[in-house]
Each structure stands twice: as structure tokens, then as C-alpha cells.
Amino acid sequence: MSDLIFVALSAFAIIGAVMMLVYKNPMYSALGLLVSILAVAGLFALLNATFLFMVQIIVYAGAIMTLIIFLLMFLNIKEDHLPKEPKKYMLIGLGAVIMIPFNVVILKAVSNLPYADMSIMGDTTFGDIKPIGMLLYNDWIVAFELISILLLVALVGSIVLAKRKKSNKENA
DSSP states (O other): OHHHHHHHHHHHHHHHHHHHHHOOSHHHHHHHHHHHHHHHHHHHHHTTOHHHHHHIIIIIIIIIHHHHHHHHHHHTOOGGGSOOOTTHHHHHHHHHHHHHHHHHHHHHHHHTGGGSOOOOOSOTTTTOHHHHHHHHHHTSHHHHHHHHHHHHHHHHHHHHHHHHHHHHHHHO
8 A cells, every 4th residue: 555655646746846847837836846845745754754754844845835935926927927938848858868867877776775774773763853953953053054044045135136126117
């Protein structure tokens, strides 16, 4: 049964990614991204990676998707505002062909996994949140803060661009 759920969630992740690339309407593309994010969260749940599952739901499906949809609605992007992409499907196909060698390497590595030792080596804290938090806030605090500043700058920049676009329309 878990194999069937795995295949279904994988299919949803791929379908969501294709939706994100193919649809021209930004809201439909955001919906495709949401489907893909939720499918990946389901895959984490299947792996019993509860922390990653919750982070995927709370941070990505919750906060990041809310921010993306808010910005799309705030900027009021319409299909006719977007540039024409006459070679879009050819480029998507080319990207898929370029990814074939990488996928072959990954499939060869995964095919060797049934023979690998998958036992947990006496680590009683496996899957706990405390070691992740200690590592994040002790060893990676600078990177964590830099990423938060980067996200803040991106948010402020998009609002400034939207205000400038709105004031240009009012002056015209």
C-alpha cells in the first residue's frame, strides 16, 4: 500500500512541476507549485521524517506560498503583461533531455540501495528536532540570518517595484 501512495505522491509532484512550467497564468503556476510542495511533504511523511514534513507544510506550503500569492495579487500580473515565449515548449523539452544523464546516475545509485546497510548506528537522537536546532543556531547562525535578510530585501524590493509601477500608471 505504501508503494501505491509513493507512486501517487511522486506523480502529483511531477504533475505540479509540469503545471508550474506550462501554465501562462501566474496564479495557475503558483497552484502547480503548491501541488508539488504538498506532494513532497507527503513523501517526507512516508519516510517518517516528521520534522521535514512539518517544515514543508508550515514554511513552504504555508508561509512561502502565502507570500507568493500575496505578491501575485498585489502586483496584479495578467497574462498580457507577460512576455511572449514562442520557444517555451522546446526549451522545456531541451531541459528534460539535458536532465536524462543526471537521472540515470541517480537511478543507478538508488538501485544499489537495497544492498546498503540501512540500520541506525546507535544514535538515539535520530529524527529529533533538538540536534537540528542546535546545529542550525550554533554552527549555521550567520547563514540563517543572511537568508532571512535576503528574503526581507526581496520582499521590500517587490513592494518598491509595485509602488513605482502603480505611480507610473497614475501619472500616465
